[in-house]
Amino acid sequence: MSEVAQTYPPGQHPDMPPPAGQRGLMLWLRTNLFSSWVNTLMTVVAVYLLYKIVPPILDWAVLDAVMNAANRNECREIAQGACWAFIKDRFSILVYGFYPSDERWRVNMAFILLCLALVPVLFDNVPFRKPGMIFSAAYPFIAGWLLLGGLGLTPVGTDEFGGMMLNTVVGVTGIAFSLPLGILLALGRQSHLPIVKSCSVCFIEFIRGVPLITLLFVASTMLNYFLPPGTTFDLLLRVLIMVTLFASGYIAEVVRGGLQAIPKGQYEAADSMGLKYWQSMRLIVLPQALKISIPGIVNTFIGLFKDTTLVLIIGLLDVLGIGKSSLADAQWNGLSNEIYVSIAIFFFIACFGMSRYSIYLENKLDKGYKR
Amino acid sequence: MGEVNAETKTSVASAASKEDLIEIIGMHKWYGDFHVLKDINLRVKRGERIVICGPSGSGKSTMIRCINRLEEHQKGQIIVDGIELTNDLKQIDAIRREVGMVFQHFNLFPHLTVLENCTLGPIWVRQTPKAEAEEAAMNYLSKVKIPEQAKKYPGQLSGGQQQRVAIARSLCMNPRIMLFDEPTSALDPEMIKEVLDTMVELAETGMTMLCVTHEMGFARTVADRVIFMDGGEIIEENEPEEFFNNPQHERTKLFLSQILGH
Numbered sequence A: 001m002s003e004v005a006q007t008y009p010p011g012q013h014p015d016m017p018p019p020a021g022q023r024g025l026m027l028w029l030r031t032n033l034f035s036s037w038v039n040t041l042m043t044v045v046a047v048y049l050l051y052k053i054v055p056p057i058l059d060w061a062v063l064d065a066v067m068n069a070a071n072r073n074e075c076r077e078i079a080q081g082a083c084w085a086f087i088k089d090r091f092s093i094l095v096y097g098f099y100p101s102d103e104r105w106r107v108n109m110a111f112i113l114l115c116l117a118l119v120p121v122l123f124d125n126v127p128f129r130k131p132g133m134i135f136s137a138a139y140p141f142i143a144g145w146l147l148l149g150g151l152g153l154t155p156v157g158t159d160e161f162g163g164m165m166l167n168t169v170v171g172v173t174g175i176a177f178s179l180p181l182g183i184l185l186a187l188g189r190q191s192h193l194p195i196v197k198s199c200s201v202c203f204i205e206f207i208r209g210v211p212l213i214t215l216l217f218v219a220s221t222m223l224n225y226f227l228p229p230g231t232t233f234d235l236l237l238r239v240l241i242m243v244t245l246f247a248s249g250y251i252a253e254v255v256r257g258g259l260q261a262i263p264k265g266q267y268e269a270a271d272s273m274g275l276k277y278w279q280s281m282r283l284i285v286l287p288q289a290l291k292i293s294i295p296g297i298v299n300t301f302i303g304l305f306k307d308t309t310l311v312l313i314i315g316l317l318d319v320l321g322i323g324k325s326s327l328a329d330a331q332w333n334g335l336s337n338e339i340y341v342s343i344a345i346f347f348f349i350a351c352f353g354m355s356r357y358s359i360y361l362e363n364k365l366d367k368g369y370k371r
Numbered sequence B: 001m002g003e004v005n006a007e008t009k010t011s012v013a014s015a016a017s018k019e020d021l022i023e024i025i026g027m028h029k030w031y032g033d034f035h036v037l038k039d040i041n042l043r044v045k046r047g048e049r050i051v052i053c054g055p056s057g058s059g060k061s062t063m064i065r066c067i068n069r070l071e072e073h074q075k076g077q078i079i080v081d082g083i084e085l086t087n088d089l090k091q092i093d094a095i096r097r098e099v100g101m102v103f104q105h106f107n108l109f110p111h112l113t114v115l116e117n118c119t120l121g122p123i124w125v126r127q128t129p130k131a132e133a134e135e136a137a138m139n140y141l142s143k144v145k146i147p148e149q150a151k152k153y154p155g156q157l158s159g160g161q162q163q164r165v166a167i168a169r170s171l172c173m174n175p176r177i178m179l180f181d182e183p184t185s186a187l188d189p190e191m192i193k194e195v196l197d198t199m200v201e202l203a204e205t206g207m208t209m210l211c212v213t214h215e216m217g218f219a220r221t222v223a224d225r226v227i228f229m230d231g232g233e234i235i236e237e238n239e240p241e242e243f244f245n246n247p248q249h250e251r252t253k254l255f256l257s258q259i260l261g262h
Helices: A024-032 A037-063 A072-078 A084-096 A101-122 A129-148 A163-190 A194-209 A212-226 A235-260 A264-273 A277-314 A319-326 A336-366 B002-015 B060-067 B089-098 B114-125 B130-143 B159-171 B189-204 B216-222 B240-245 B250-260
Strands: B020-031 B034-045 B049-053 B075-080 B099-102 B177-181 B208-212 B225-230 B233-238
Touching: A072 A084, A084 A101, A084 A163, A084 A319, A084 A336, A101 A129, A101 A163, A129 A163, A163 A194, A163 A235, A163 A277, A163 A319, A194 A235, A212 A235, A212 A277, A235 A277, A264 A277, A264 B089, A264 B099, A264 B114, A277 A319, A277 A336, A277 B114, A319 A336, B020 B060, B020 B208, B034 B060, B034 B208, B034 B233, B049 B060, B049 B216, B060 B075, B060 B177, B060 B208, B089 B099, B099 B159, B114 B130, B114 B159, B130 B159, B159 B189, B189 B208, B189 B216, B216 B240, B225 B240, B225 B250, B233 B240, B233 B250, B240 B250
Parallel strands: B049 B208, B049 B225, B099 B177, B177 B208
Antiparallel strands: B020 B034, B020 B075, B225 B233
16 A cells, blocks of 8 residues: 555544546446446447448438439439428328318417427426416417418318327327326225216226227217217217227226325315315325326327327328328339338427426426435 | 304304303214214313324314314214304305414415415404404414514424414414314424424413324423224213223223333
């Protein structure tokens, strides 16, 4: 030992930095990449795989890609990579479906307003949150008016909805309405009132026991048998109802898990103060239960959003349906990679956004909770 | 609603002695077939401090939890501040507004700050304006000597501090009666004193208190009466001096020898 170990009187030992090699980049590399021979081996293999996989993808998607061409053959003459010209050509129908071209500003407007309406709902530190909330509450009606028309706007039938816009309409409506409905069902399932409880249980178990596709078929065909003859009941509306009910069944179970994690003492403290049932739920129990349930709730929402592609089966042309039918175009034959990659990117952005938001929310709510 | 309550209060109160804030008459309770409380009779006068002790499972917690209907009794009568406890939710809420409770495990609301914990009840149950409720809360937090923690969350406080917040939270509702359900049993020894000090100060203000506790020192200095329970029955009830120096019952003697023996 070259260093002389210095001694200090009891209680006088100063704080010291860790020894060399125990901090900074070297420490990070050693603990994370080369901590044992297995880890070293896996690091090497991973680097090799990345080297083999990433450059070809980059070549195909960017370096050898074609942005401008009139058809597939022209694309292939220019380069062997992705033919994004196809997507460019089809972009507006992928986004708007068959929505009349002159009226597409209404869809854009509805989307911009949706983003604005989401801000006060998602973030509690924005200015003008209270008036913003009123706007958010009014948004569904504004969006309905913009998309469907009437009252001065040219009416557009829901059969003209399609593409990403249709996925967004179904997804956002399902998410917005299934959360409150799911919470009510979860509370109903915990209720001491036997009728409320058994109705909630039956509903949840039925929904969870049946595939979504079945419900969508019921929506598209069988509902007509139950309704008085001659009633026309919009197909999209039926789909919206079915998707919402389906998601709410799952949300209910996720929220129930959160409710069960709340200690009995919280209910007792709320009761002993004289809070009424709805007050103690809203102020004490649900804020805590929903916080615990955030990962599960967002998981359900992500699933719901991706399941909106199932409307294809009952004949609504969502982005996947339009993409598939575009492949049949003789001019652009065989470019399925481009179409599916584009659709995948659309869904990934939406779902990844939800996932990041849920992590942000969890971190925010965790603040102060912990010691 | 306040007027209706006042009416029922006077009518029942005139029948009983005006001094009795809590009256329990021939009360029984069962968990399923298990008879937990047997023929409980207890009168608590305004301003009285009562300590309830007994071995675990003797029903002492259950008894005080019946007083604000956290547990339901099946037979007999409980009259709190002139209002009889029945299945009527309005009566239950009226009683709960007047009865504060402090729990063994504090039961603070972890998602709310200390100040929000204290103002929640006044704002939502008593419809106190927020500013007024906050002022009152700060006043009570000063009384329990932790006003500087008002903006923190319960999880950031020590056990003793949390329990003092819980006491302040109950006091913010301006209760006429305070129930304490083993308030120091979940605390480290050095924190027990700070909570007991707070409780002694509260007792000096003339608050009516029912306290389930094993702190015999507290019982000696503060209590007007000590009640000993075993097997769901009140075995013995006496002034603290008599109770500790001259217990009447064999069970009481045994219990006292066990807890005071070392």
